[in-house]
Amino acid sequence: MFDGGISASLRDVALFGAMIRDGGVTLDGRRIVDAKWVDDIFTGGSDSQEAFALGQEAADMPGGKYRSQFWFLSGDRNVAYCLGIHGQMVYINRESGVVGVKFSSTPLPVDPIAGPAASSMFQAISKSLAGNAGHIVMQA
Numbered sequence: 001m002f003d004g005g006i007s008a009s010l011r012d013v014a015l016f017g018a019m020i021r022d023g024g025v026t027l028d029g030r031r032i033v034d035a036k037w038v039d040d041i042f043t044g045g046s047d048s049q050e051a052f053a054l055g056q057e058a059a060d061m062p063g064g065k066y067r068s069q070f071w072f073l074s075g076d077r078n079v080a081y082c083l084g085i086h087g088q089m090v091y092i093n094r095e096s097g098v099v100g101v102k103f104s105s106t107p108l109p110v111d112p113i114a115g116p117a118a119s120s121m122f123q124a125i126s127k128s129l130a131g132n133a134g135h136i137v138m139q140a
Helices: 010-021 035-043 048-053 114-129
Strands: 065-067 070-072 079-083 089-093 099-102 136-139
Touching: 010 089, 010 099, 035 065, 048 065, 079 114, 089 114, 099 114
Parallel strands: 099 136
Antiparallel strands: 065 070, 070 079, 079 089, 089 099
């Protein structure tokens, strides 16, 4: 059996999200990841959406897609999520500039209530802060 994971602070995960939001560049201007790779996360391959539509998650995420460990819950290609087991979430909105991180410990590996509620919370924060670039929101 094989599994994966990450052990990082809330701040470090938020900085990771900001680096992805900023095209692979850190807040102090250092390039960490190739911009083409980050762009590919958001644009995907020509068959990405079609392939996702054939999967079991498509019914819950109309227009969604999955690419390089990032989820797109709708057709909005400026909003990416990293979704972890038991409620972990990174929200990246390139349009508004908001990055949100949620650490939690839900009883279910994928919580059908807490996950969508957190997504809605980050979307509302993002909408409220639209026009003010570079926000990082953290919830432990």
